[in-house]
Amino acid sequence: MMLSLWLSMLAFTLVGSVAPGPVCVVTVSSAARAGMLRAMPYVLGASLGYALMVLLLGLGLLGSLAQSPAVLQGLAWVGAVYLLYLAWRIARAEPGLPRMADVTVPGFWAGALAQWLNPKAWLFSLSGLSMFVSNQAQPLAIFCILSLFVCLFGVGCWALLGHLLGGRLPGARAMRVFNLLMALLLILSVVLILLP
Template sequence: MLSMILSMAAFAFVGAVTPGPVNIIATSSGATYGAVKTSPHVLGATLGYTLVVLLSGAGVFGLGQQLPAMLNVLHYLGGGFLLYMAYRIATLAPSASADAGLTQPPRLLEGALAQLLNPKAWLVATSGVALFVSSQPEQLLWLLIFSAVSFCMCLLGVAVWAISGQMLRTLLGNPARQRVFNRTLGALLAGTVILMLADHWRT
């Protein structure tokens, strides 16, 4: 059992810590507001991903046929939401202005939506459920275990990006550098979404 849980942890951490829309948002917020103020986004993204894992597990109990249609809708809903977040990142004020209350870090709900509307999160979660849950005799128990492990690893993985963003604050000591940084991350997030949609249209 321990070896299975360790395998789950490795799988979930790699899925959580690799670059993606949620982590780009965490990095930008960490650099602008600091890791503590970014923690609602980190927690929201973690709760959102855990819910994705649980819903993906519903496929084990006979609902899997609906997943392709749901993913098709998510590509467009998620693409629109993530493009909106890319715009917000690109237009973030430098931290001196942010401290004056003119803008705010991403909220818990936005972090959750970034995961729930992210097709990549669904594909990773579904792969994990297929790998670690579907072949087990006690599927409900293992789904709960995998969900708990995914919660811990996602919390850690997204937090790494938020803390990394905060560590960059010393390099972004003036407003001009901060603007370039925010616009670069906004462009990266928008590019990620466009590539995701283009890949979906090709298939």
């Protein structure tokens, strides 16, 4: 019985972590411009930020916030503004190639903040908690640990994809086009977040 619960949690968290979204778009863009290692602080921040969200929601410390439609709507708008800011930065980014040391990319705190300002991360974590955790400490701990490691794996795969793409772009012009495409994808994800 416990093994089937763990496998269900694993499948749920894996789908959530590899599904394209704002965090994944920023990760791909960062790794393409600065390499996988330089994108890893963002990946780590996003993963730890999400796991902390799951833990606090699971402990009931954020329950009233998460159940308020006004708070979730406000969160959606604040998150949208932040993600649009990131899209603007990506669009205006220097067309650096992966080995350029002076290319700036979002770091640890930007990754953590992106998760906390992403209404879909809130809704996904609440869905997972309602399906797998019934106010018991052991399932909550397991779900939090799985959320952390599977998010590291899933978002890390997006970093690897960005690194591989960035290494194959033929020059600065191609990198500019890639940056614009990533910015447009991020804007599209904002539109999808704001749609009811």
